[in-house]
Amino acid sequence: MDTSILIALVKVISIVLISGIIVLRTIPTINYIAHSKGLLNAPGERTSHRYKTPNLGGISIFLAACITSLLFIYDDFLVFKSIYLASIIIFFVGLKDDIILLSPWKKLLAQFAVAALIVISNLRFTHTFSLFGFDLFSDIFSIIITIGFIVSIINAINLIDGIDGLAASIGSLILGVFGIFFFINGLYSWSFYCAGMVGALLAFFQYNVFGLRNKTFMGDSGSLLLGLSIAVATIMFWEANADKTLPFTLRNAPAIAFAVIIIPVFDVVRIFFYRIVHRLSPLSADRNHLHHRIVDIGFSHFQTSMILTALNVLMIAIAFGLSFFFGTIWTTLILVVLMSLSVALINKIYKKKGKKTKV
Numbered sequence: 001m002d003t004s005i006l007i008a009l010v011k012v013i014s015i016v017l018i019s020g021i022i023v024l025r026t027i028p029t030i031n032y033i034a035h036s037k038g039l040l041n042a043p044g045e046r047t048s049h050r051y052k053t054p055n056l057g058g059i060s061i062f063l064a065a066c067i068t069s070l071l072f073i074y075d076d077f078l079v080f081k082s083i084y085l086a087s088i089i090i091f092f093v094g095l096k097d098d099i100i101l102l103s104p105w106k107k108l109l110a111q112f113a114v115a116a117l118i119v120i121s122n123l124r125f126t127h128t129f130s131l132f133g134f135d136l137f138s139d140i141f142s143i144i145i146t147i148g149f150i151v152s153i154i155n156a157i158n159l160i161d162g163i164d165g166l167a168a169s170i171g172s173l174i175l176g177v178f179g180i181f182f183f184i185n186g187l188y189s190w191s192f193y194c195a196g197m198v199g200a201l202l203a204f205f206q207y208n209v210f211g212l213r214n215k216t217f218m219g220d221s222g223s224l225l226l227g228l229s230i231a232v233a234t235i236m237f238w239e240a241n242a243d244k245t246l247p248f249t250l251r252n253a254p255a256i257a258f259a260v261i262i263i264p265v266f267d268v269v270r271i272f273f274y275r276i277v278h279r280l281s282p283l284s285a286d287r288n289h290l291h292h293r294i295v296d297i298g299f300s301h302f303q304t305s306m307i308l309t310a311l312n313v314l315m316i317a318i319a320f321g322l323s324f325f326f327g328t329i330w331t332t333l334i335l336v337v338l339m340s341l342s343v344a345l346i347n348k349i350y351k352k353k354g355k356k357t358k359v
Contacts, residue, residue: 008183012191016202021203026063041098057218059095059221059222061226062091064203069192070084075189083121086228089114115146124142125142126239150228150231163291163305168201187240190236201226255332255335263290263311270290274288294307
């Protein structure tokens with residue numbers, strides 16, 4: 001193995017370990033403060049927990065992911081400066097919502113602001129992969145689609161953070177896949193960025209799912225930050241695959257990207273259309289998410305998280321397999337059909353359990 005690759009691999013492993021240790025060491029302290037100050041998330045109609053629980057785990061995730069990756073990142077400084085500035089903004093917006101609650105529209109405005117900040121750094125969708133008969137998006141359309149995508153992904157991740165372990169497991173999978181791609185293509189700073197968040201999420205997962213004394217939620221401060229991280233990593237993955245100078249690029253990169261983020265994307269689109277059809281606000285809250293359906297069937301939070309993560313892995317594997325036989329459009333359509341069938345199956349089982357299916 002080349003020495004530079006070995007050094008980079010050691011750095012990635014170090015980032016994951018250091019990030020995880022920071023989370024493991026800081027959450028007990030943050031939980032102690034949360035309990036002493038009464039900063040707890042109380043059970044409600046939409047929640048699945050039975051006891052008041054701290055929801056400030058995002059603080060540990062933010063500290064761990066940002067500090068560790070910043071120690072090692074050495075290029076793309078303009079882009080990463082914008083990403084970390086955007087991360088700071090979205091983290092504090094989420095933290096404020098965790099403590100005193102913000103209106104959905106104020107959070108949405110903040111999301112548009114951080115998305116614009118990312119676009120200003122020139123990280124945006126530019127290549128079409130000839131899907132529409134041309135190679136590049138116009139500047140205006142590129143800006144619009146990138147901002148819309150970032151805001152959508154931030155909200156998608158925020159919405160799947162409804163049961164223990166789901167956001168952490170799906171987030172680890174998504175950023176892990178992207179991080180591996182960046183690593184094998186020599187985009188080490190991007191792999192370090194992903195590794196910092198993966199290490200934090202894996203450590204957080206233990207407290208979120210298995211924690212007794214120190215059980216915690218990531219809160220909006222964590223889920224909004226995670227959504228931003230996934231959004232920028234997806235954009236970079238998309239654009240990197242258009243760079244033919246890289247040693248390993250994917251033929252059906254847009255379809256692969258869709259497969260990697262398919263669980264949160266499919267769920268948010270499904271819920272959005274349900275609320276529009278039923279004349280509800282797209283920002284309203286309910287228990288119609290896919291994870292809620294699976295929990296209501298009778299599975300535990302951990303089991304539900306593993307089912308959806310496994311489904312995500314399956315979709316990624318199928319996308320890679322289909323890429324040998326089909327182009328991007330057909331691969332994407334087949335993935336949509338397969339996900340639709342999966343949702344239909346879940347709804348069928350849900351109905352048999354005596355629930356009234358709404359979607």
